[in-house]
Amino acid sequence: MTRPSEPAGDVDVARAAELFADRTRARILRALLDGRALPASVLASEAGVTPQAVSSQLSRLRDAGLVAVEPSGRHRYYRLASDHVATIMEALAVIAPAEPIRSLREGTRAAxxxxxxxxxxxxxxxxxxxxxxxxxxxxxxxxxxxxxxxxxxxxxxxxxxxxxxxxxxxxxxxxxxxxxxxxxxxxxxxxxxxxxxxxxxxxxxxxxxxxxxxxxxxxxxxxxxxxxxxxxxxxxxxxxxxxxxxxxxxxxxxxx
Structure with a gap:
């Protein structure tokens, strides 16, 4: 997250953690963990939400400095802003409960x-x-x-x-x-x-x-x-x- 230029008090860990606590935002970040830049349409599909819903969440992640935007002509591609974000996501995977596998496709993907x-x-x-x-x-x-x-x-x-x-x-x-x-x-x-x-x-x-x-x-x-x-x-x-x-x-x- 963006830090103010003036000295401040303790870091607001709860505010930072809130960004990862939403299921849609978490799925967006997870989709970007391979380092590639993806369009909003693909991220919407990965998150299981509408393009409108993913757009608002991408704006919030971008404003917080977790994702960056790469314009290419009329299109915009999103990627993780740094490897620090990937590190946080990987660390959270240790304590996060596994999502239940409901299909052969999901099981194949997990393997x-x-x-x-x-x-x-x-x-x-x-x-x-x-x-x-x-x-x-x-x-x-x-x-x-x-x-x-x-x-x-x-x-x-x-x-x-x-x-x-x-x-x-x-x-x-x-x-x-x-x-x-x-x-x-x-x-x-x-x-x-x-x-x-x-x-x-x-x-x-x-x-x-x-x-x-x-x-x-x-x-x-x-x-x-x-x-x-x-x-x-x-x-x-x-x-x-x-x-x-x-x-x-x-x-x-x-x-x-």
Missing amino acids: ALRRSRTCYDHLAGQLGCAITQSLVEHGALTPIDGDGSTRRRPGQRLSSPVPEAPFRLGPRAAGVFGQLGVAGRHLDGAPRGRRPLLRFCLDWTEQRHHLAGQLGADVLTAMIDGGWITRRPRHRAVDLTDVGATELRRCLALDV
Whole structure:
């Protein structure tokens, strides 16, 4: 939410939480979790409301700084304003009750999200966690605490960025990430702008770490550009292609 320029009292957490407490707004934000910009018509369909109803909720989310608008000719596309919004949504998923599955379509979709999905601009789910574990095993990432597992550490919250990265770049980072298509990009460990090179999230379905940050975004981009994974048109599940399965087996000895 937009903060006033003058000093004020404590932050109004209740006011911020109210923005996420409406079912329509929550479904809009959930539809945008894959980092793409979508038109209001698609968001109305995802939220199960009329175009008029979604328009008013989008205005409120935009005014609060949770979504941004990208004009394109006569059309307007909406996206999450930052990865912080995605982090909040993922964290809320931990304590939120699951919506009942009422159809085969909903069950299939839920299984697809658990298998492989995007978490804003990086991979999550079983695929994202498996790739991260393989990066550790192949020396591209080195555990800070000596624990080579990507499992959740005591006291770490699910679906939230880990304050202190449990891994750093390993001795084989350049070679392994190069095989994944991110050779020469950020692999010297030097900071690039404001975004951390290495960041990790605790996956809410797997309770394991998955790679985030700039390097996580680069891996996702390289896999999409290389045809290893494909996005689904209406939600954030992604599908591993035959090419991708072959390449992950070659690069990381990973069978998925």
